[in-house]
Amino acid sequence: MGQITIKQVSKSFGDVEVIPPLDLAIEEGEFVVFVGPSGCGKSTLLRLIAGLEDVSSGHIEIDGQPATDLPPAKRGLAMVFQSYALYPHMSVRKNIAFPLKMAGMDKTEQNRRIDEAARVLNLADYIDRRPGQLSGGQRQRVAIGRAIVREPSAFLFDEPLSNLDAALRVGMRLEITELHKRLKSTMIYVTHDQVEAMTMADKIVVLRAGNIEQIGSPLELYRNPRNAFVAGFIGSPKMNLIEGDKATAFDASTIGIRPEHISVSTDSGDWEGTVGVSEHLGSDTFLRVSCEGLDEPVTVRVSGDIELNYGDKVFLSPDSSNIHRFDTQGLRIA
Numbered sequence: 001m002g003q004i005t006i007k008q009v010s011k012s013f014g015d016v017e018v019i020p021p022l023d024l025a026i027e028e029g030e031f032v033v034f035v036g037p038s039g040c041g042k043s044t045l046l047r048l049i050a051g052l053e054d055v056s057s058g059h060i061e062i063d064g065q066p067a068t069d070l071p072p073a074k075r076g077l078a079m080v081f082q083s084y085a086l087y088p089h090m091s092v093r094k095n096i097a098f099p100l101k102m103a104g105m106d107k108t109e110q111n112r113r114i115d116e117a118a119r120v121l122n123l124a125d126y127i128d129r130r131p132g133q134l135s136g137g138q139r140q141r142v143a144i145g146r147a148i149v150r151e152p153s154a155f156l157f158d159e160p161l162s163n164l165d166a167a168l169r170v171g172m173r174l175e176i177t178e179l180h181k182r183l184k185s186t187m188i189y190v191t192h193d194q195v196e197a198m199t200m201a202d203k204i205v206v207l208r209a210g211n212i213e214q215i216g217s218p219l220e221l222y223r224n225p226r227n228a229f230v231a232g233f234i235g236s237p238k239m240n241l242i243e244g245d246k247a248t249a250f251d252a253s254t255i256g257i258r259p260e261h262i263s264v265s266t267d268s269g270d271w272e273g274t275v276g277v278s279e280h281l282g283s284d285t286f287l288r289v290s291c292e293g294l295d296e297p298v299t300v301r302v303s304g305d306i307e308l309n310y311g312d313k314v315f316l317s318p319d320s321s322n323i324h325r326f327d328t329q330g331l332r333i334a
Helices: 042-050 092-102 107-120 136-148 166-183 194-200 218-223 228-233
Strands: 004-013 016-026 031-035 057-062 077-080 154-158 186-191 203-208 211-216 240-243 254-257 262-265 271-280 284-291 298-303 313-318 324-326
Touching: 004 042, 016 042, 016 211, 031 042, 031 194, 042 077, 042 154, 042 186, 077 136, 092 107, 092 136, 107 136, 107 166, 136 166, 166 186, 166 194, 186 194, 194 218, 203 218, 203 228, 211 218, 211 228, 228 240, 228 254, 228 324, 240 298, 262 298, 284 313
Parallel strands: 031 186, 031 203, 077 154, 154 186
Antiparallel strands: 004 016, 004 057, 203 211, 240 254, 254 324, 262 313, 271 284, 271 313, 284 298
16 A cells, blocks of 8 residues: 556646656655755645646546545545644644544553554653643654554655754654654655755655756665756755866766865865865865866765865866766756
């Protein structure tokens, strides 16, 4: 259960088409991440799947059955929003139980599902507390628990971690990924954070202006981006995209080279530059090097620490076997 098929689905608001017709197949049990910059249509696409927005054209199927005209409650999906949307006067137990109570479920079955969700999400010790007595991460787990008890065909997450601080985001990212491994349910996750996409997804859908730019596993997109947009969006730090003479030397309009595929030397190399800001992270150091003829500094990743200071002269040598070449349209050159 949890197979979702989108056939030529589009969405317009008035005369503005925010999602041109697109096709997408999500298989049972997959963890699929929609990623892209703000305004790319990823949340709108999720809402179309959920039934919270009407499609302008096209068809949606869930487990092989037509779902385009079904109301949200009839689609068998559960959505977790950016906002926790918990009832402050209710306990954790009552918050999780709310959708079951509204559905008129037997009390015994309610308690079974609540206790199981609390166990899976490590909420058993907090079951009688109110939301105001919980941390942000615990509140988000309650919101997820409210979705789990419905036993849906698929879970839809709309930027669920954006309200959390950096440390909590990392922790919840791991918890949601582990939850997917345990439940083996279909999950669709929307984020603008490509680190979340890379670390959580089985399959990433990269969107730009409502169009699907590329679909693939995290490593497929990282190693073989279809165009310069995907190349520059996937990866942290992002791929260096270089134009001008340094690109035409490789018979391309633009070349892409990832920070880890550039070596740095104080003696000799292909590109001479000046060290700018350095980010020392312990296991890695990221150097920003300004090179003559380039509009933007080149980011270089060096393992461990390195004895280089702001203003030092260095030489960079890109690994020619790891250079990505793009034409004037930004498309990958084979």
